[in-house]
Amino acid sequence: MKHKYTYFLLMALLVGITACKKTIDLEPLPQNKILEYKISNLKDTVMYAAINQLNNTITVYLPVFYGLSLIDPEIKVSEGATLTEVPMPVGVYEQDKKYTVKAADGSTNTYTLKIKVMNPVKLNAIWPANYLVNGEMISYPLNSTVFSGNFNAFGTGLIQVDLINKKSGKVIKVNDAEIAWRPGTIEQSAFFTPNATIDTGVYQLNLKYYDQDIIMKEPLHIVHRQPDLLMPSKNVKQGESISFPAFQSIFLGLKSVKVKLNDKDTYDLPVIGFTPLEMTLKVPDNFPVGIYDYTAYFTFEFENWKAVSKLGSLSVSAK
Structure with a gap:
């Protein structure tokens, strides 16, 4: 009798345990992840960054011999997720660039980009x-x-x-x-x-x-050097302005400009203004009409610098 009682007690306990057992599902994985970060602007090859999902970092190990000044990424995210901004090229000196992924359920996750250049040679x-x-x-x-x-x-x-x-x-x-x-x-x-x-x-x-x-x-x-200029051929009307660009120097203290025609008469070209890169001059209303094919001899005077003389081609028509 005692054995039967023990048997029925064990069976009741087993049924009770089985009846209380139920399945507990794992929490779904967040769908706001960056799954792949690919560098696409390398000739004949591609390179992938290392993604750390624990601290949300993306690390690009960039060999120096690739000679990249920027990286152009292609980014793959979780199914149904989107990046909050369109991926754009990133300069190699730009550290801590942020990427935020937004899942379909509205949750977000932000990653930080790190660029580490593989350059074992000490710079000299x-x-x-x-x-x-x-x-x-x-x-x-x-x-x-x-x-x-x-x-x-x-x-x-x-x-x-x-x-x-x-x-x-x-x-x-x-x-x-x-x-x-x-x-x-x-x-x-x-x-x-x-x-x-x-x-x-x-x-x-x-x-x-x-x-x-x-x-x-x-x-x-x-240091500054002697001002100099280019002398392109010029076609201009009486009373108009003409300009000349600086050449491997800048204009400093331009005082006056004169031009001698056909080795005879000399005329002033009043300075309207000048910048470091360009001077603008006025052609007088009474300037002789004619074509001076490298027979116009210009003289430019600058403060604290020697005068600069140039032979140029000048064509002047009536206003």
Whole structure:
């Protein structure tokens, strides 16, 4: 009797446990994920970023020899989800770019982009030795300024140049420096052009190349040079204005302009105005009508600079 009682008790307990058991479903995975981040602007190949779903980061490991100044991504997200903005090219110096994914249920998830450049070579850059004067690199506004380095790539936008005026502390950013291969060497040359309005003075040059920063050993000294200009052929009417552009220099203190015709009479061309890059002159109402095919001899006078003389072609018609 005792054994039967124990048997019925065990059966009742088993039935009770079975009756209470029910299935518990796992919570669905969020559908607001970035699943793939592909770099599509590489020639003959593609590259994929590493996506960390725990800390929501996208890391691009970029070999320096690709010479990319920006990356153009193609992004794949969870089914039914969308990015809150259209993916656009990203500059390689732009860190912490954000991407937000919005799921069909309205939930969002934000990722941070990290760009890490694979460049094991320690950056080195030097000025051409024959351009140094008393330990300074001499250059001019609008003059192509060159230095060499081991950049292992070529293109525009790969180098960021900060010109720091040693006297005023003013910083000028140059983002369009260009790297080119030097034939017959393992190094490359980089070029940039100081703009027309840059202040003269001594500058410290800070170079940023991907994830490396260096300061050039010798400073850059910007000075002005003798103003010069181009002399294109001009067709003009009496009383009108004519203009001439600067050439590898800027205009400084333009005082007066005269032109001598056919090695005879000389006429003033009053200065209407000038900028660092262009001068505008007035042709007098009484200027002789005629075609002066390289028989017009111009003289330009500048404050604190020697006069510049040019032979030009000028055609003047009646107003």
